[in-house]
Amino acid sequence: MTAAAHSEIREEVRKLCARFPGEYWRELDRARGYPTAFVQALTQAGYLSVLIPEEYGGAGLGLSAAAAILETIHAEGCNGAACHAQMYIMGTILRHGSAAQKRAYLPAIARGTLRLQAFGVTEPTSGTDTTSLRTFARRDGDRYIVNGQKIWTSRAEHSDLMLLLARTTPREQTAKRTEGLSTFIVDMRTALGHGLTVRPIRTMMNHNSCEVFFDNLEVPAGNLVGEEGRGFRYILDGMNAERLLIAAECIGDARWFTARSVAYANQRVLFGRPIGQNQGVQFPIARAYAQTRAAELLVREGCALFDAGAPCGEPANMAKLLAADASWAAAEACLQTHGGFGFAEEYDVERKYRETRLYQVAPISTNMILSYIAEHVLGLPRSY
Numbered sequence: 001m002t003a004a005a006h007s008e009i010r011e012e013v014r015k016l017c018a019r020f021p022g023e024y025w026r027e028l029d030r031a032r033g034y035p036t037a038f039v040q041a042l043t044q045a046g047y048l049s050v051l052i053p054e055e056y057g058g059a060g061l062g063l064s065a066a067a068a069i070l071e072t073i074h075a076e077g078c079n080g081a082a083c084h085a086q087m088y089i090m091g092t093i094l095r096h097g098s099a100a101q102k103r104a105y106l107p108a109i110a111r112g113t114l115r116l117q118a119f120g121v122t123e124p125t126s127g128t129d130t131t132s133l134r135t136f137a138r139r140d141g142d143r144y145i146v147n148g149q150k151i152w153t154s155r156a157e158h159s160d161l162m163l164l165l166a167r168t169t170p171r172e173q174t175a176k177r178t179e180g181l182s183t184f185i186v187d188m189r190t191a192l193g194h195g196l197t198v199r200p201i202r203t204m205m206n207h208n209s210c211e212v213f214f215d216n217l218e219v220p221a222g223n224l225v226g227e228e229g230r231g232f233r234y235i236l237d238g239m240n241a242e243r244l245l246i247a248a249e250c251i252g253d254a255r256w257f258t259a260r261s262v263a264y265a266n267q268r269v270l271f272g273r274p275i276g277q278n279q280g281v282q283f284p285i286a287r288a289y290a291q292t293r294a295a296e297l298l299v300r301e302g303c304a305l306f307d308a309g310a311p312c313g314e315p316a317n318m319a320k321l322l323a324a325d326a327s328w329a330a331a332e333a334c335l336q337t338h339g340g341f342g343f344a345e346e347y348d349v350e351r352k353y354r355e356t357r358l359y360q361v362a363p364i365s366t367n368m369i370l371s372y373i374a375e376h377v378l379g380l381p382r383s384y
């Protein structure tokens, strides 16, 4: 394996992760619990505020550093999904929020005393077709009245604030479907029980994702981020960062699976020789490793472009696609290499297998990335 960038950060994250072994994650998985101690450790070490500029109390590092942190967490068998959004959702406030909003929120997010890690975009009826979302925020004097529903709002029970995308102008009254959507900061601490209801969804893996209901929820007009009607653009702005960071997690998962595959294939002896001596066992592991290394290059390229302020839509999307494919290939090879033992909880393979499957679907599904590449990179006709 090549020498990785940010080696000191990686080493420190590795040490932190060693305090949270497989048994810790297995117990949480059984109970569908939230990894509070792990998230607190990351917060205290300052890893969740690396992207916040120094003037607001963060480390002011680039996306490549954040990617190194998340990749290492996953390569060590842990899972960053419980808190990765605390790293990047604040980017919408940083880029588009008012000076007052930045002062009010960013220092507390950097300290970890304020959690902004819930992101309400997806709705049950619109799904991927984001601009068809129905949650509506109606202006009424110095506040907005919000009605509607979100689904798959991850970490909603473990966040103080939610970044919400809602319609403020009916779709039929806008020239373009991407117009008339606005972004709000919802203070969930005061909203719960006063127009906001959160219901956890039990899922295939432990992800703390929820349904969220808005019933005449009042949101102060001062919580609108940027200009009314331009929210879709603000959300799109943050998506390249999210895709690159999730891709980094996939690279980490792929590394974990491959290390486990190699160790087991070397140690398991059948027919008088290690199973790893059989090319039928070697090749899927080797192929997944090659896929991982190729995807990793795109993650690095995307992060470098993002950090330089250059357009990075193409590498960010392709990195997410290929890294998710690599982690899935590595997961398949790992489960197969372990035979029946791969299905036993104590090996952690089945848990990580379930966890890494998500990335074919969320935060953006494979088809949507292929369609982005086809239309926006290659110039093929728009399909939807």
Ligand SMILES: Cc1cc2nc3c(=O)[nH]c(=O)nc-3n(C[C@H](O)[C@H](O)[C@H](O)COP(=O)(O)OP(=O)(O)OC[C@H]3O[C@@H](n4cnc5c(N)ncnc54)[C@H](O)[C@@H]3O)c2cc1C
Residues within 6 Å of the ligand: 118, 119, 120, 121, 122, 126, 127, 128, 129, 151, 152, 153, 154, 155, 203, 207, 209, 358, 361, 362, 363, 364, 365, 366, 367, 368, 371, 383, 384
């Ligand atoms: C565990 C989990 C956590 C999540 N966390 C969040 C979160 O925190 N916040 C949030 O807002 N969302 C979240 N999501 C939602 C996630 O982003 C969506 O599930 C994902 O974008 C797909 O949307 P959908 O589930 O509505 O599927 P749909 O949009 O219904 O699509 C179903 C399938 O059809 C395919 N499809 C749809 N249209 C086309 C087309 N035109 N061409 C080709 N194929 C198409 C899709 O690729 C997909 O495979 C989460 C989802 C999960 C499962």
